[in-house]
Amino acid sequence: MSTTEEFDPALDEAVREVVTHLPRPRAGKDLTRTDAFRAQWNTAVELGWTGILDDADFTDPGSPESRELLDAACGAVTALARAGFALPLRQTLVARYATAEALPADAIAVHPTAYGVWEPAATALVAADGTVSMPVDGGTADEVDLAGRPYRLMYEMGEGGDEAGEALPRRVADVAELLLLQEILGAAEGAVAEARRYVTERVQFGSPLIKIPAVRTIAGELTVSLRQLDTAVHEARRRFRAGDEHSLHFALITAREVASAVSTEVTRAAHQLHGAMGITEEASLHWRTKLLWADRDEGVFSRDRGLDALPADEVELWTLTTPARAGT
């Protein structure tokens, strides 16, 4: 799959190389209670992924330094998801970016933009104003989402979703949303690659499944879905660099909408193609699917999310849907 804008292929290669040697946890558990999780997290910390945004400032998001840091963060998050690993990397990157305080290198840091995901396992909580506190074990019943990530129920946290988001610094919220989109994109790419590999290798009726027109049709649809998501995410990234808040907000909101639809399409179609084998924990599709579902549903409190970003007339619609210029 060619993407409209490749991120650093060396980084992708490095992540792939590292994760192939990492153990997978068993399915259906709280990931943080497995040895595999600890090994994975330690590796991410040792490789310096968690600190990528420590010095990021993004006041000039189009500058070469900002661009490099954002690309690296997006690259690491996407590559990890592409390999089907659910780690608190994205959330930690955002939390560390959101605070001026120094955190231990191996901290699992969580910020309100994480919507409670990983919070029960957090070793540092970064508040909306950037202050850091160490979590106290409040004895709240932790939940585990579809990806095996522990999370805190929002109603128990007493927060109202989008209203809570309003109080957050805009840039932090934008980075969090962008990284979430990148993670969805990575997981979707991984899922599609697995499905495609399966139908190319699996022989039934005397030839590979991909030779059957109906299978090819589904494979074609998957390609279109994925490509849509890739375009939407990269458009948001370009607009982040361009620095216009209104057009970025529109791109993030609509990209999230596209991501939700594509996650559903990809998980359905990839599993259909992969047959029974895809369901098992031995199949790497299994892990990507669960991450896709969990990410898709994360923080979606209201069906009205982002309606304020919609254009009111034709000229605005045309302007907001015009691709960001090259070079951004």
Added chain:
Amino acid sequence: MTDTSEDLRRRVRELVAEWDFTPRCDSWASGYDTDFSQELGRRGLLAVTWPKEFGGAEGTNVDRFAVSEELLRAGAPVAAHWVGERQIGPSLLRHGTRELQEEFCPELARAKYRFALGMSEPDAGSDLAAARTRAVRDREGWRVTGRKIWTSGAHRATHLYLLARTSSEEDKHAGLTEFIVSTDSPGITVSPILDLRGEHHFNEVVLEDVHVPGHWVIGEVGAGWQQVVGQLSFERGGPERFLSTYPLLTAVIRAGLADHTGLRELRALAGRLQILRRWALENARAMDAGHTPVTQAAMSKYLGNKFEMDVIEWARPLMPRADRNIHALYDQAVATSPASGIRGGAAQVMLSVIAKGHK
């Protein structure tokens, strides 16, 4: 986008604002106004990618994309020049002899010549290479006999582009040749086929021993298949594959008809519109870089078709509060909707092209 294309956009908007027309859906296929097309030509807004000596402006495909987008955005009547300017001129410039280029390109750039596409036949639809129309050499050129169907605009065109068999080979892709045929040649009968609105846009064209001058062959005899495949990127990858229902979409927005559910759905539609516009721009850029983006163009067409259908579904429940003009746009969109997934290559065939292109 470059400054040139921004300037082109401005000039199109100017003309559109001056011209007296009623915006319509599917205007590139059904909005026929020869005067408008010729005015575009006079203002240098057609054939912008072609060499100056053939009536062009030596611009890029991105420039042409800018013009096309603005025209479709306005629902302007562009069918008279669309096919000739979109794919016949470029095909002549790529494969035609200099003589053919001199004879046709300047006239196409002014919309004096208007083309219809004689590709499909009763037994050659998705499987276009099964075409049976036959061309046989004689002393003055060629004699063509056969039957073309679904030939849009043939009743108003000055010329036909024609794909015909010039030899019988085992491989059906071999032995095909591209021709230009004058529509007033003796032996041509054009009969209307009415569409779902009872409108006459496409035709059946019967050719009985029709004379074609020897030099009206496009490119090489027998290389028609390879050449026609190149046309398909132009045919499939442009903004007309997703902007056919744009006038409806924006009329509903402008009138403030969207209810709460409508606004929620608009979020997804707007996101996809943004994606489709990026893809079409990238297709144009790929062409400027000398590529033939076959797979990418098939993706644009496939998703564009879905988008157009979804715009209709989005607008449908909002129609009770709409005025007469919006109803007219809605009716146009609905009645042309089945065509959107068929013309220029059926949806399933697009998916097959996409799957093959992404092994």
